[in-house]
Amino acid sequence: MIVTLLKRLYIVLLLVAFQVLVLNHMQLFGYGTPLIYVVLLLYMPMGSMKAGVLLWGFCTGLLVDIFTNTPGVASGAMTFAALIQQPLLKVMAPRDAAEDITPNMANMGKWNYVRYMMIIYLIHHLVYFTLECFSLYHIADAALLMVASWVSSMLLALLLESFRKKK
Amino acid sequence: MRELLDRITQNVHWVVFLLLEVLSGFMLFRFNHYQGSVWFTQANMVSGKVLEWEAKGFQYMNLGKENAYLTRQNILLQNNLNVLRHELAELKKDTSVTQQYQTDLLKNTEMIPAQVISNSIRQRDNLITINVGSNDGVEPEMGVVSGTGVVGIVSKVTPHYALVLSVLNSRSSISCRLRGTEYFGYMKWNGGNPLQVSMDDVPRHAKPKIGDIVETNGFSSLFPAGIFLGRVAQIHNSEDGLAYSLEIQMGTDIAHVQNVYVLKHHMKEELDSLKRE
Numbered sequence: 001m002i003v004t005l006l007k008r009l010y011i012v013l014l015l016v017a018f019q020v021l022v023l024n025h026m027q028l029f030g031y032g033t034p035l036i037y038v039v040l041l042l043y044m045p046m047g048s049m050k051a052g053v054l055l056w057g058f059c060t061g062l063l064v065d066i067f068t069n070t071p072g073v074a075s076g077a078m079t080f081a082a083l084i085q086q087p088l089l090k091v092m093a094p095r096d097a098a099e100d101i102t103p104n105m106a107n108m109g110k111w112n113y114v115r116y117m118m119i120i121y122l123i124h125h126l127v128y129f130t131l132e133c134f135s136l137y138h139i140a141d142a143a144l145l146m147v148a149s150w151v152s153s154m155l156l157a158l159l160l161e162s163f164r165k166k167k
Numbered sequence: 168m169r170e171l172l173d174r175i176t177q178n179v180h181w182v183v184f185l186l187l188e189v190l191s192g193f194m195l196f197r198f199n200h201y202q203g204s205v206w207f208t209q210a211n212m213v214s215g216k217v218l219e220w221e222a223k224g225f226q227y228m229n230l231g232k233e234n235a236y237l238t239r240q241n242i243l244l245q246n247n248l249n250v251l252r253h254e255l256a257e258l259k260k261d262t263s264v265t266q267q268y269q270t271d272l273l274k275n276t277e278m279i280p281a282q283v284i285s286n287s288i289r290q291r292d293n294l295i296t297i298n299v300g301s302n303d304g305v306e307p308e309m310g311v312v313s314g315t316g317v318v319g320i321v322s323k324v325t326p327h328y329a330l331v332l333s334v335l336n337s338r339s340s341i342s343c344r345l346r347g348t349e350y351f352g353y354m355k356w357n358g359g360n361p362l363q364v365s366m367d368d369v370p371r372h373a374k375p376k377i378g379d380i381v382e383t384n385g386f387s388s389l390f391p392a393g394i395f396l397g398r399v400a401q402i403h404n405s406e407d408g409l410a411y412s413l414e415i416q417m418g419t420d421i422a423h424v425q426n427v428y429v430l431k432h433h434m435k436e437e438l439d440s441l442k443r444e
Contacts (some may be wrong), residue, residue: 021221024287050180066192067214069287069294069330072195081189083180131195133291141358154315155195 008040012060015040023156032148034156037064039122041078041085042117042157045102046093050086057082066139071134077128081120092116107159117157125150198267201438215284215328219298222284223370226425240314277431284328288361289421294332295319296371297427301338302326309388310430316418317396318427319340320389335361335421343396345375351384352395354384354415362417364397369411375399381415388432 008055023034037060041048044053061078065071092112105113125146133142170232222317226233281303285296301324309321311331319333320341332339343366344351350373352366378406379399385392388412 004256015432020217030183054183054187058191061191066211067218070198070290072191072193075190076188076195079184079191081299131191 008056012037012040012056012063013045014059016063016067019064024068032145032150035074035128035149036150036153036156036160037061037074037116038078038081038121038153039157039160040082041120041124042103044085044089045085045100046089046097047100048086053085054079054082057085065085073131074127076131077124080127081124084123085120086095088116088119093115104164114158118154121150121153125153169376175220180383200324202374211325212327213323215296215298218285218296222282222425223296226282229423229425232423236423237314279305279429279431281305281329281427281429283425283427286421286424288332288333291358292337293333293335293421294322294334294423297329297429298327299329299429300324300329304431305329305429309432311427312394312430313419313424313427315395315420315424317383317390317394318419318421318424321429333421334364334417334419339394341390342384342386343381345373345399346368346380346393347384349384351386352413354381361421363400363418366413366415367405367410369413371409371411373411375402375411376415377402381413390430391432403438 019035019037023036026033041053041057041062044056057078058075061073061075064074068074068147091114093101093103093108094112097107103109103113103116108116129142129146129149133139133145211404216357229356279299281297281299284298287295295311295318297311303320305324307321307324311318311321317334319331320339321329321335322332334341334354337356337358340355342351342355343354350369352368354364354366367383377399381396381399383390383392383394383396395418396407397415397417398421399413400416403412403414404410405412
């Protein structure tokens with residue numbers, strides 16, 4: 001229990017550091033900044049306590065918020081995505097899978113896993129950019145920003161996935 | 168009873184969800200509110216330190232560029248100095264008055280040197296974090312300039328850091344004028360290109376030309392008059408066709424700014440109290 005907790009905490013800190021120190025300086029296609037910390041939610045095994053997933057999501061978001069001057073934006077979006085994660089995983093996981101599978105390509109099937117990833121990312125990004133652009137009058141700009149960030153985030157998450165498999 | 172308890176434990180995540188979303192929403196609105204909590208931003212102690220280390224690392228990589236900027240600025244200033252000296256020599260009889268005016272202007276402005284430790288240009292509302300705070304005498308509502316022009320306005324301070332509302336922020340508007348005329352307007356950023364801002368409501372008889380210099384006009388107590396903002400790049404008609412809307416090429420590339428000065432204005436309180444009356 002404590003080991004998983006510490007491991008997860010380590011992953012959170014790693015993801016946030018990577019996001020803040022590296023990715024926030026990046027703008028792929030001149031627009032989208034990849035948001036990597038969302039993958040934390042992807043890795044939550046089936047049957048995790050829902051309230052726990054929510055809290056992890058919120059705290060990760062809050063950390064990112066503090067470092068990017070966007071209080072409430074990432075934390076709100078992460079909480080929202082965290083709410084969807086467990087039910088979504090239940091639907092997307094193969095029928096014959098174990099009760100507590102860890103979501104990854106081997107366990108869920110490649111295409112299934114990518115779809116699962118896409119949906120969680122989409123939900124996160126929808127909420128994130130809606131909140132960020134609350135006062136924005138350039139809706140089209142915001143949509144473009146969102147799609148670009150969505151695409152680049154997905155690519156990066158898939159890249160990360162290949163590293164994860166090796167381990 | 169047991170069933171009820173089970174129900175509650177099964178659905179506790181909804182309560183947690185609502186709670187967390189409300190908390191996020193609260194932070195969001197509090198921050199966007201004028202005087203929000205500064206502790207959930209980059210200006211708090213821990214994130215400030217981390218970002219400061221990072222900025223120090225990157226500074227070395229950008230030293231070349233920074234030097235080029237400074238050199239360019241130096242040349243510009245030397246040129247200006249030469250021109251001014253020339254003019255001064257011609258206007259010998261006014262020397263005492265001019266000199267007095269200049270020293271007066273500088274006497275009222277004390278500058279606090281600072282370094283940018285975090286910066287953004289990609290968002291709609293961009294903020295800059297600098298490594299001086301209330302301990303160094305920085306207060307909200309002070310102007311921030313770099314060697315190449317205006318950078319922004321201090322919005323929130325902690326003991327060691329300050330959050331600056333960059334020029335590239337939808338909430339920032341700086342009162343400015345065309346150099347050599349008294350026609351003023353407000354400089355605003357409309358998103359997109361970080362080197363392009365606009366100045367609206369310039370009357371048609373001001374006859375702006377492409378290449379004209381735009382500078383601060385000193386109406387607000389934030390900046391003394393005459394600080395460089397940029398040059399007119401394009402002239403458009405305003406929507407009602409009664410005035411011009413100028414597109415301005417910024418003098419400062421906010422994306423690369425590193426060394427800045429916070430302007431302390433001794434007369435500020437006096438000016439503000441006057442305005443209140």
